[in-house]
Amino acid sequence: MTKRLAIGDLARQTGTKVNTIRFYEEIGLLPEALRTPSGRRSYDTADLRRLAFIRHGRQLGFSIPEIRSLLALSDQPDRDCADAAAIAREHLHEIGIRIARLETLRSALTDVATSCEGGRAAECRVIEAIAGTELAI
Amino acid sequence: MTKRLAIGDLARQTGTKVNTIRFYEEIGLLPEALRTPSGRRSYDTADLRRLAFIRHGRQLGFSIPEIRSLLALSDQPDRDCADAAAIAREHLHEIGIRIARLETLRSALTDVATSCEGGRAAECRVIEAIAGTELAI
DNA sequence: TATACAATCTCCAGTCACTGGAGGATCAAG
DNA sequence: CTTGATCCTCCAGTGACTGGAGATTGTATA
Structure with a gap:
């Protein structure tokens, strides 16, 4: 079974705030995260790459609609x-x-x-x- | 005497909203504009270049503090x-x-x-x- | 000269993309 | 079994604009 990441791990590895990750889920930039039995969000490396893409895109000056459109190319x-x-x-x-x-x-x-x-x-x-x-x- | 520009001219030539120009003045990114006798803001080409710099900088993903620091190099x-x-x-x-x-x-x-x-x-x-x-x- | 309409003014409320905190539950180490 | 870190939801605040109300001024045409 592949390694699963908690929201804090994802945050640390991408330099994102935990709240920002939840915000991206809310607006649909990230898919709804799987949950552990106790209700905590659980991620994999695909989520990690997607989030890294979003963050770098934002740093490069792309708006969220633009990032959505770039992500659509992959999705x-x-x-x-x-x-x-x-x-x-x-x-x-x-x-x-x-x-x-x-x-x-x-x-x-x-x-x-x-x-x-x-x-x-x-x-x-x-x-x-x-x-x-x-x-x- | 050199040509003076109204705020609307500046806005059109840089693709900026009029309100945004006033906002940049308020936070000190643009100097306080000279005023006509009736109180309207009046600009010159130095203001135009400075505003173009600010706008492009923003499009490139620089924050306002970063732009301030880049402008300081010229100021x-x-x-x-x-x-x-x-x-x-x-x-x-x-x-x-x-x-x-x-x-x-x-x-x-x-x-x-x-x-x-x-x-x-x-x-x-x-x-x-x-x-x-x-x-x- | 009258008039209309575009541009400007100030002030203030709203939006977008986060960011931080309150209050409470859960997990992992000792 | 306690303690501290991490997580949860919800909601208020910030940074950087954006838009609108209501009043004033500038200019083009009749």
Whole structure:
């Protein structure tokens, strides 16, 4: 029999608050947990992976509806493949933009960090880095 | 004299709600706006860039305290250069992780999108993509 | 010049995604 | 059998907005 996890284990291993896990169950992001005879929630590694996905997704700035839609890609049987492809393509564009902005920000921050070590204060380009170029200023 | 923007212009050009701009002023993320004789807020392109930075930062998953700290890199005179470098280095690590996760997610989504076009449903690796490898499963 | 209607103002209540605590039951170690 | 950690439900509070009421101002058209 495979190893079962208590809610506290899940919380520790994913850096999530116990209350947050119960909240995710309530809104249907996590399935209703199995219960022990005494009524405590019991999880397995699939729940662990799903929760880790949710938490990382949130840290990356995805909303709960967006995460729901990404999870649906994994949840749905493969007969909805065309739908899945459409959802995937929708997210791909936005993700490209985010990666580009983070990379520009990274290089701006690297400039700040390294130029200070060199003893000279660099022109700070942090705002410019992710203020974005799509604005006609 | 340079062009001045009303709050609605700022809102349109950055995709922000008017109320949100006022909220950012209230919590000190944006400076107190200059007012016209009749009391309306009036902005310039520096405000526009600052607001664009804030909005993109939020979309990238940074909290308001984090954005405050990034903005401080631009706001502070360069005598606090060592502090600035420390702040920059703190963010750099986290940003590297986010970029890596987004790139893994991008490739998983690309797999979903392209394999569906090929007529075959791919094994969906979306959860695995950003569930993360740091979990000992 | 009158008028209408869009944009702004302040203030305040509501939403989303958690977060924390009260009050009580259960489990595991000593 | 006690003690302390963990769990349960329920509910109130926080952070970051979002929307609306009611009043004022700005501007475009008749």
